Amino acid sequence: MTMPHVSRRGVLAGTIGAGAILGLSSCSTNSKSRPSALSDIEARESALTWSGKIKKFDLTARLAEVDLGGRIAKTWIYGDSLPGKVIRVNKSDRVRVAFSNDLPTATSVHWHGLAIRNDMDGVPGVTSPEIPSGAGFIFDFITPDAGTYWFHPHSGIQLDRGLYAPFIVEDPNENLKYEREWIVVLDDWTDGIGKNPDQIFNELKQGNATSSGMGDMGGMSGMGDMGGMSGMGGMDSGDVTYPLYLVNGRPINDPEVFSAKSGEQIRLRIINSAADTIFQVALAGHMMTVTHTDGFPVEAYQTQLLRIGMGERYDLMITAKDGVFPLVAEPVGKSDITRALLRTGSGSIPEESYRPAELNSHPLTAEMLTASEEVRLAKSSPDRIQNLALSGRMQPYEWKINGRTYAQTKPLSIKSNEKGRLRIRNATMMPHPIHLHGHTFQLGVAGGSGARKDTVLVPSMGRIDVDLVADNPGKWMIHCHNAYHAEAGMMTRLEYIM
Ligand SMILES: [Cu+2]
Known part of the structure; x- marks a missing residue:
């Protein structure tokens, strides 16, 4: 039996006024190739196994203020929390999501990783119409595969605001025993406290960068805490320096505390929802066993450190030790760190600057994994x-x-x-x-x-x-x-x- 156990940061206040919003839509449709007919899409949907159940959800994209460790950010989120509330269904369920767009601009919802019917994939101009401000859309699809997924807009760089949430598909027949589940969503954050994503993109387009992306970008002007283009030494892995990095919507000075009992098996579902940041993730003092990536099972692989790119997901199993342990996420190539805490007993909380030894070990990446035979x-x-x-x-x-x-x-x-x-x-x-x-x-x-x-x-x-x-x-x-x-x-x- 799994026990969803994720606390979330509440949202402070209601809606705020809309500023000038740039519509950076992904455009361009190519009509030269003959698209698959709707009948092909319908035929594939009918061929999927359906559990007989319909699971209904309401989802609203809206303006809100979020409390990021005492800094109040006006931003765009799903529902009442950051990340948005998890959608959880069983494999083969039919899912109906009634979506409302309360944002000041058009948006879209993409169900990342789910191999669902094409006309529900949520890409404006390719699979679906953009959903105008004030309008809605009913998404309706069967979920073919179990696993850890998530959703976000597929419109411009709206993803770099607070529009993201987990989508978990359970397999009732899965042969994996654990006492608790911890969904861990990683993010890089600037909206509402630094420059907003549209401003950053415009600056990048205007060439406020001083060196070529084909080489070392260490010469770029760092904008420090304001959110801007990064000056990076070492590994070149992003274009933007962020004022904050978040785990489950919370920065390092106000971390989420996940409570469990010593000796319990905990399933971690790690999702990197960042726009421009690869993270390395470790749980201090613990070995982690990778069981899935992007929803699909792999042969168990033990590691102390995981490297996770934007959009990737990893499921990890850990056996909780006794005490208080930081789950740290270090942005690769950016000098910062963030974390949540696992608490199973008494113990003091390490300083914010604490950098567990696991961060110095060799990180796991997907090429090191072996798919389970059945997939x-x-x-x-x-x-x-x-x-x-x-x-x-x-x-x-x-x-x-x-x-x-x-x-x-x-x-x-x-x-x-x-x-x-x-x-x-x-x-x-x-x-x-x-x-x-x-x-x-x-x-x-x-x-x-x-x-x-x-x-x-x-x-x-x-x-x-x-x-x-x-x-x-x-x-x-x-x-x-x-x-x-x-x-x-x-x-x-x-x-x-x-
Ligand atoms: Cu890229």
Whole structure:
């Protein structure tokens, strides 16, 4: 029996006035390829196993004030909390989410990682209409796979405000024993206390950066605590320095305290909802056992440190020791740290500057994992091999796939039931978390043992091949999950053709 046990930060006050909001919508539809007909989408939905249950939820995107450790930020959130309230269903349930947009601008909701029907995927101009201010939309889909997922807008860089929440799909037959569950959502924060995401994006576009993204960006002017472009030494892993980093909507000076009993098994579901920050995560004094990534099971793997890119999820199992232990999240390449606390007994709370030894160990990344046998793709040779060449630079601020920004993109194509291979080649000095909608690919080759994932962190100058089965017709985004890179062009589509 699992016990959801997540406390959340309350929201202080009601709505606030709307300022001037820039509509940075992802645009450009390509009508040259023949889209999959609605009948294909309906046919796939009918072929899914349905539990017979319909689970209904209400969801509102709205303006609110949140208390971030004593700093009050006016921002955009889902419902009454940051992160938004978890949506929890069982595998094969039909989910109906009545969404209302109380924001001052149009928005959208994307169900990240869920291989649901294409017309519910929530990408304006590709799968769904944008939802205007004051309007609503009923999302209605069957959840095909269990796992740790989340949702966020797919409109401009709205993701870098407070619009995110977990979406957990339970498998009633899962063979995993634990006493408690702790959902841990990581974020980088500026909205309402530093510059807002639109201002930051505009500054990046205007070239307020002093060196190329193809090399070391240590020469960039840091904007310190105000939220702005970062000056980074060492690993080049983001374009923005944030004034705060959050775990479950709370900064280090007001951490969430998760209470448990010594000796209990706790399942951690870690979600990186940040726009521009890769995190390294450790639980002081504990070994962590990875059981899933991006919802799909892997063979148990023990580690002291996890590296998690934007959009990725990892499920970890720990056996709680006796005392008080920081769960630390360190932004990679940015000199800061944040944390929550696990409390199972008495003990003093370490200083905020405490940096557990686990942070110095070798971090786990997805390439080190082995998919559980039951989720490996059958051995096959690919019907289509397609390249995804990642490139970009800081001045002008442009990030590309196959030499093109999204406005000029030539979508990749595939036919239903084909086996596809994507060859991802990163020609930049930054890691990029590449996310494919509507599918869970396998790292390496089909028939191999690589983890099943929907978001993979491709190292700087690195290469990763992934294989997938084309079993979900429609037009699907494939893009970098750095919100600024995506908005600056690092997106394309995988489109089913007849
Ligand atoms: Cu990127």
